[in-house]
Amino acid sequence: MSIATLLFLLLLVLLVIASVGAFIFLVSPGLTEWRLRKNGFTGPTPSFPLGNILDMCKKEKMNREPSQGPLQPSHDIHSLVFPYFARWCKSYGKVFIYWLGTEPFLYVAEPEYIKNLSSVVAAKNWGKPTVFKRDRKPMFGDGLIMVEGDNWVRHRHITTPAFSTSKLNAMISSMVESTSNMLGEWSAITSAGAREVDIERDIIRNASEIIAKASFGINNDEGKAVFEKLKAMQAALFTSNRLVGVPFSKYLHAKETLKTRRLGEEIDGLLFSIIESRNNERPSNAPQHDLLGLLIAGNQNSSRLTSRELVDECKTFFFGGHETTALALTWTLFLLALNPRWQTILREEITEAMGGGDINSNTLTKLTKMTWVMNEALRLYSPAPNVQRQVREDIRVGDNAVIPKGTNIWIDVVGMHHDRALWGDDVNEFRPERFQDSPYGGCKHRMGFLPFGFGGRVCVGRNLSMMEYKIVLSLVLQRFSLSLSPNYNHSPSIMLSLRPSNGMPLILEPL
Numbered sequence: 001m002s003i004a005t006l007l008f009l010l011l012l013v014l015l016v017i018a019s020v021g022a023f024i025f026l027v028s029p030g031l032t033e034w035r036l037r038k039n040g041f042t043g044p045t046p047s048f049p050l051g052n053i054l055d056m057c058k059k060e061k062m063n064r065e066p067s068q069g070p071l072q073p074s075h076d077i078h079s080l081v082f083p084y085f086a087r088w089c090k091s092y093g094k095v096f097i098y099w100l101g102t103e104p105f106l107y108v109a110e111p112e113y114i115k116n117l118s119s120v121v122a123a124k125n126w127g128k129p130t131v132f133k134r135d136r137k138p139m140f141g142d143g144l145i146m147v148e149g150d151n152w153v154r155h156r157h158i159t160t161p162a163f164s165t166s167k168l169n170a171m172i173s174s175m176v177e178s179t180s181n182m183l184g185e186w187s188a189i190t191s192a193g194a195r196e197v198d199i200e201r202d203i204i205r206n207a208s209e210i211i212a213k214a215s216f217g218i219n220n221d222e223g224k225a226v227f228e229k230l231k232a233m234q235a236a237l238f239t240s241n242r243l244v245g246v247p248f249s250k251y252l253h254a255k256e257t258l259k260t261r262r263l264g265e266e267i268d269g270l271l272f273s274i275i276e277s278r279n280n281e282r283p284s285n286a287p288q289h290d291l292l293g294l295l296i297a298g299n300q301n302s303s304r305l306t307s308r309e310l311v312d313e314c315k316t317f318f319f320g321g322h323e324t325t326a327l328a329l330t331w332t333l334f335l336l337a338l339n340p341r342w343q344t345i346l347r348e349e350i351t352e353a354m355g356g357g358d359i360n361s362n363t364l365t366k367l368t369k370m371t372w373v374m375n376e377a378l379r380l381y382s383p384a385p386n387v388q389r390q391v392r393e394d395i396r397v398g399d400n401a402v403i404p405k406g407t408n409i410w411i412d413v414v415g416m417h418h419d420r421a422l423w424g425d426d427v428n429e430f431r432p433e434r435f436q437d438s439p440y441g442g443c444k445h446r447m448g449f450l451p452f453g454f455g456g457r458v459c460v461g462r463n464l465s466m467m468e469y470k471i472v473l474s475l476v477l478q479r480f481s482l483s484l485s486p487n488y489n490h491s492p493s494i495m496l497s498l499r500p501s502n503g504m505p506l507i508l509e510p511l
């Protein structure tokens with residue numbers, strides 16, 4: 001073959017690659033943008049291939065209810081954590097299109113619209129955004145959070161029974177044990193004369209230990225090693241602020257990407273070996289009472305989960321379960337530190353429910369005011385700040401609007417939880433009693449309160465998180481009274497979950 005022919009072939013290959021790239025990153029998004037606009041959807045104008053990302057990165061000041069001094073921070077946080085959405089809502093309303101790179105997202109903060117969406121699409125027919133599936137593959141793999149279609153039905157069917165209250169009751173003592181260790185450390189700190197503790201760090205550490213015990217057990221070396229590597233993976237994943245949706249952006253963080261991939265392979269290997277040794281245990285051995293043990297015991301028929309799928313579920317429970325619950329507790333302790341009256345109310349309820357005994361399943365069901373407090377904390381500081389879906393087939397909403405296949409849906413939970421039109425003028429106040437007579441806290445629309453998502457895909461772990469929340473909070477309030485440290489800097493921000501960006505230093509007084 002002559003050099004001229006070789007050059008020609010090379011040129012041809014480059015041309016094909018360039019054309020495919022241009023189609024994927026320019027023509028196809030452009031066509032979708034045109035279809036969406038034709039269907040009446042408006043939104044900020046994107047520029048490809050970044051979409052609206054540059055606009056989202058802009059720093060800006062928004063009008064918010066001011067804090068009443070450093071020790072009375074404002075709970076009006078929507079425009080603080082999502083300034084771009086707060087700004088776009090003013091121009092385009094509560095339903096509009098924006099672009100993350102080359103991926104279109106339908107922003108929704110309108111409960112009636114969510115109700116309409118769920119009435120036209122069944123739970124199993126929703127997808128999850130491809131960009132997030134790719135980005136979060138090391139954490140969730142093909143576990144319940146990410147699977148779709150019939151596969152989702154199978155996973156959900158097998159995992160749900162493991163989260164029934166009767167099964168979870170067996171985990172109470174291990175939750176009490178981990179939390180008592182944490183409180184022992186706090187007591188040692190206060191006895192040594194220090195009063196301030198960054199409770200966020202400790203609560204997250206405690207929750208990760210609780211969820212690792214609850215998911216796959218850490219009473220042997222392999223379980224402990226999985227736990228350590230999962231924590232290392234989480235740290236690697238969140239050191240970089242990744243540009244989700246931007247083509248090839250993962251190569252900007254090649255070091256972290258390689259590190260998480262390596263950790264992911266090591267974690268998988270260890271979990272495979274835990275599963276294998278459990279599968280090889282004699283049937284006469286009592287099943288282990290962690291989620292993995294319950295899944296293996298219930299994994300008998302033809303639609304059983306494979307070992308690969310069990311591995312992904314263990315990772316999903318760990319990543320989906322510990323930070324969310326830990327943040328619900330962290331924000332609750334913050335709110336209680338600002339509201340000593342509610343500390344007293346809860347302490348009285350706990351004393352009455354326990355009647356001098358230990359915490360057990362009966363005690364937990366008696367803690368009704370604590371349930372209101374949990375709901376109010378999840379409303380004001382929802383650890384899961386958004387719920388996501390992807391449209392797998394064109395869907396028609398209302399009279400004539402069609403949402404094209406491939407469009408992602410981004411439901412702004414923080415936006416709805418702070419919407420004055422839905423909650424009234426006290427929307428940014430801590431008032432747990434709003435949940436006294438209504439599971440929706442008196443919200444004008446049932447779909448306006450979505451801390452655990454909605455429809456068939458609602459959080460499968462909410463019983464577990466409620467149990468852990470009540471146990472940890474009861475034990476903390478029995479031992480300490482709390483107030484906010486003057487060193488606290490109120491700056492909630494989104495890092496997958498809604499977290500305090502400068503930790504949560506509280507002053508602890510032993511009781």
Ligand code: HEM
Nearest residue numbers: 144145317320321324325328384452453454457459461465
């Ligand atoms: C306060 C604590 C928690 C919050 C705020 C929370 C929130 C959520 C939200 C918003 C969703 C998405 C629902 C949707 O797409 O409609 C979800 C799904 C899920 N959560 Fe949770 N979660 C919490 C605790 C847990 C725990 C403790 C576990 C497990 C140990 C867990 C496991 C899952 C799983 C597996 C899914 C996927 C369910 C499905 O798609 O079928 N979560 N959670």
